[in-house]
Amino acid sequence: METVPADGLIAASWLLIALPLAGAAVLLLGGRRTDRWGHLLGTGTVVTAFVLGLLCTLQLGGRRVDVELFTFVATGSLDVQAGLLFDPLSALFVLLITGVGALIHVYSIGYMAHDPRRRRFFAYLNLFVAAMLLLVLGDNFVALYVGWEGVGLASYLLIAFWHERPSAATAAKKAFIMNRVGDVGLALAIFLMFAQLGTVSYEGVFGSVGLLAGGTVTAMGLLLLLGACGKSGQFPLQAWLPDAMEGPTPVSALIHAATMVTAGVYLIARCAPIYDATPTARAVVLAVGAITLMIGAIAGCAQDDIKKVLAYSTVSQIGYMFLAVGLGPIGYVAGLAHLLTHGFFKAGLFLGAGSVMHAMGDEVDMRRFGGLAPHMKVTFVTFGLGYLALIGFPFLSGFYTKDAIIEAAFDRGDGWGYLLGGLAILAAGLTAFYMTRLMLMTFFGRPRWEPGVHPHESPAVMTAPMVLLAVGSVLAGFLLVVAFPLEGWLAPVFGEPEAAEHVVAPIVVSVLVTVVMAVGVLTAWLFVGRREVPVTAPVRVSPVTRAARRALYADAVNESLFMRPGQWLTRALVWVDNRGVDGAVNGLAATLGGSSSRLGRTQTGFVRSYALSMLGGALVVAGALVAVTTG
């Protein structure tokens, strides 16, 4: 579908990016003068952006609007126009980012109230929102890349927000470096587009992707997938996301659960025309999604850190989304619907976890929780609703969107479809297991608190966003799948929905998923709820548990395959540099210096010896002249 020029309020949609960016600039440049009202400004810009985004979306009405801004790069044959593409797909993301973002900003006012650097925190959050909006609104790959790097920077700054803790600083570096690996893939994909097509705009690239050779398109698709894997914490670049939980909890909720980590799904959905042309790359997307889905779910079952359980859950849920978008046209809408509902319930779960940590004196070990339900009623109820939505309790968000993905997998119709659908159902059971385990260990059972801990409910400024997100977790699935189907809204982007031929009847899938989910819940109750939870993790456990605790040895693999050889290479290069290059340069300098100091010895300071040497020189010259003239 063609794009139309911007009109009305949408022409001002650049303000969506400019407002949070201005907020970040004021807060960072304003210094301590802005300490007293900095958090209010930071929240205000995002709330305003949300209202503006909502009005723009209402005006949009199924069109694809191109907002011309200015010439970004104009050199020779490279001509990049900075512009925004406001279409139903980016509108969805704008609403998710600014909506969930605004709620989390409000929550952070309470969560960070006692932090001396709260203003800086809001500045970084604003920077993140601006970069993320640029990522989803840009109408070309260069704008997307700028936003992509911007969110990476904000993520790095926020993971390391408490940089005086070595673990936080290390986690930030790990996140940044693993993201770099993915970003190289994205950058190479953009270079490839420019080299092959001479353009980097979505319109130009998607319009002429059919002219390219099959291999080129496949390479492009795989490179884009590498970028998406880095940003979204997908296999094989998934290891940074759980470590990123070292950042403050609102950051985990906003960046590492609801928005930034879903950028990879956005990228693949946006590049649908490229993947349409390359079944190979699409199959790899599918494989990555399925593998990550299982890795995340298995690792989540054995973690004791409440935030790490949620982090592995995020990894696993994004695996679902990758699986969905890897299925092609039948999966895009299901994947994006799951992305939106996941944004609600996972942000709500993280905010709830933050509230629990707030009450327990920043304790994250679930073995030290227990029996919190009567002490934190609001947190318990909102967290519980998020939990039910995540595990796919009937008629809550996750139920609709996860089922849609599993149905789409079966709808492939071949053996692979059954395999993927089966894996997805199995992962749904594991999800139910680890989330129930988390609920039981945190809110039920006997208190296992550290002495001197007095849990209390969080202030209203923190509970209000949690309540709103819980309402979203309950209703979003129904609204997006049943009441206002997302297919219709996204039709201008992905084409009109076809009447799907279901291989397995949807009701069968729903019943199956619900039964597996119930089995997962029951198993968790048998293993955790029924017995006393030991305060220290048992040492004598099965090899499976040991592997799951270490996230299937992802860190060990990375270390032995990449880090160690990298260190060897670095050491070898340092040795060559010190001994070879420096040796040659220093040796030359030492030779010159030594010979000059030896020559300097002839400068004795005695005038008469100078006179003698002059006389000798004169005699030599005279002798030479005589010899030349007579000879």
Added chain:
Amino acid sequence: MSLTHYLVLAAILFTIGAVGVLVRRNAIVVFMCVELMLNSVNLTLVTFARASGTLDGQVMAFFVMVVAAAEVVIGLAIIMSIYRTRRSASVDDANLLKY
């Protein structure tokens, strides 16, 4: 008197000057020896000018004298100031400028 006599005299004067510069320590004496060498060269120049009947050599001798006069002024001033600071006119004592 033939040309040779003048030239031999000039050579003897030059040699006395050169040896004096090399062997004497007193700066004044060294200085006088330098003057002796300059003047021996002047003698040579004038001798050849006379022999060839042109004025070139004589003009050159005048230049040497002018330069020598300027050099004397500077040189004596340096010797004076060295003497004032070091209480000595020996050239071997002024040996700070070395490696």
